[in-house]
Amino acid sequence: MLIAEPPSAPTERRLRLVEIDRLPRSILIGGGLVLVVVLVAILGDLLAPFPYDQQHYLDTNLPPGGPYRFGTDEYGRDVLSRVLVGSRVSLAYGVGASLLSLLIGVPLGLWAGYKGGRVDEVLMRVLDLMMSIPPLLLGLLVLAVTPPALWKTILAIAVITAPSAARIVRSVALGLKGEEFVQAAQARGESERYTVFREILPNAWPAIIVEAGLRVTFGILLGAALSFLGLGAQPPSSDWGLMISEGRASVTIAPWVSIFPGLAMLVTVIGFNLLGGGLRDALDPRIARDYLH
Numbered sequence: 001m002l003i004a005e006p007p008s009a010p011t012e013r014r015l016r017l018v019e020i021d022r023l024p025r026s027i028l029i030g031g032g033l034v035l036v037v038v039l040v041a042i043l044g045d046l047l048a049p050f051p052y053d054q055q056h057y058l059d060t061n062l063p064p065g066g067p068y069r070f071g072t073d074e075y076g077r078d079v080l081s082r083v084l085v086g087s088r089v090s091l092a093y094g095v096g097a098s099l100l101s102l103l104i105g106v107p108l109g110l111w112a113g114y115k116g117g118r119v120d121e122v123l124m125r126v127l128d129l130m131m132s133i134p135p136l137l138l139g140l141l142v143l144a145v146t147p148p149a150l151w152k153t154i155l156a157i158a159v160i161t162a163p164s165a166a167r168i169v170r171s172v173a174l175g176l177k178g179e180e181f182v183q184a185a186q187a188r189g190e191s192e193r194y195t196v197f198r199e200i201l202p203n204a205w206p207a208i209i210v211e212a213g214l215r216v217t218f219g220i221l222l223g224a225a226l227s228f229l230g231l232g233a234q235p236p237s238s239d240w241g242l243m244i245s246e247g248r249a250s251v252t253i254a255p256w257v258s259i260f261p262g263l264a265m266l267v268t269v270i271g272f273n274l275l276g277g278g279l280r281d282a283l284d285p286r287i288a289r290d291y292l293h
Contacts (some may be wrong), residue, residue: 001278023071024281030274041087048081053120053236061254070111071256074249079257090265093223093232094272097157098215103157106164106208110196112166113173120170129162136158136225143231153232157219168211172204179203206280213276217269224265240265 040047049067056076063072093196108127112120130138142156175183179199184196224241226232233239235246240261247258 003249006194007079024278027273027282030278033267033271034275035092037087037271040084040092044084044086044088045124048078048084050078050081052085053077054081061257062248063254064256070260071254073243073246073254073257077226079243079260082238082243083240083260085245086240086243086261087264087268089150089233089237089239090220090223090241090268091143091269093154093157094216094218094220094268095156096210097161097219097223100158100221101161101165101215102156102164102208102212106169106201108162109171110124110173110200110204111165113170114177114192114200124167124170127166130160130163130169135222138228140231143226146229147255148234153223153226154210154219156226157222160222161215161218163216165211169204169208172207173200176200176203210276210280213272213279216272216276220265220272222265 049069054077056072056078058076059068059072060074060076062068062072062076066078068078070083072078073082094213101174108123113121131140135147137154137161142159143152173196182195182199183201190198191280224239224244227237227239227241228245230245233242235242243261244258247261251258
């Protein structure tokens with residue numbers, strides 16, 4: 001009787017170490033931008049020239065210059081200090097919601113893709129129903145019935161983005177379950193849990209990393225949108241979306257109140273997008289691109 005020996009997974013299906021000098025330029029640029037944003041979020045209180053909520057009643061709506069490098073808002077608060085400290089809230093939206101959505105979506109997607117049949121069909125129909133609701137509307141429905149809070153906003157964003165993550169991971173699992181190393185695990189009599197989490201999951205990481213980068217940027221933007229509508233961070237928080245919303249009242253006389261947090265958000269989103277795309281190319285170009293097409 002012939003016993004199938006478990007072939008090792010194809011080299012190109014495994015995470016690879018890449019020499020620094022051969023890394024895609026997008027990783028270096030995106031990683032640099034993300035590193036700066038993360039350091040600012042950690043050291044924001046130390047870097048800020050003023051407390052983010054300190055009001056200078058005689059210095060309202062001052063243009064950038066002097067002690068106020070980014071100007072002041074209608075309450076005399078230093079815009080630079082608020083942008084620096086606000087990075088912490090925006091990163092919490094993006095990173096926190098991304099991790100939570102992947103914790104929900106990855107197991108669902110792996111299981112649906114591997115099992116197939118009725119399990120896959122029922123789960124996908126439920127996810128399709130959730131994805132048919134516009135994200136902002138779903139966020140409004142989730143948050144409108146409870147008092148706003150940071151953790152509730154993160155949870156709402158995670159619930160909104162988890163179906164998309166699950167569908168993408170499912171497509172990767174569908175492509176991997178026919179591979180020889182998966183069939184070998186089945187021939188050895190390995191359990192479904194072992195096959196899914198020890199064989200398929202390690203080879204799905206490139207696509208999951210790309211998806212994580214997309215979820216972070218989406219979480220930052222959606223969190224800012226919810227704060228803009230008054231359902232995210234509440235005053236006197238320095239969340240970027242809330243700052244843009246508060247700047248509407250004086251946009252004609254003090255546009256810098258909204259411009260600087262908007263630019264900070266733009267740089268952060270570009271950084272995470274470049275980093276995610278670069279990691280995709282470095283880890284496994286073929287698999288990561290296949291799931292996007």
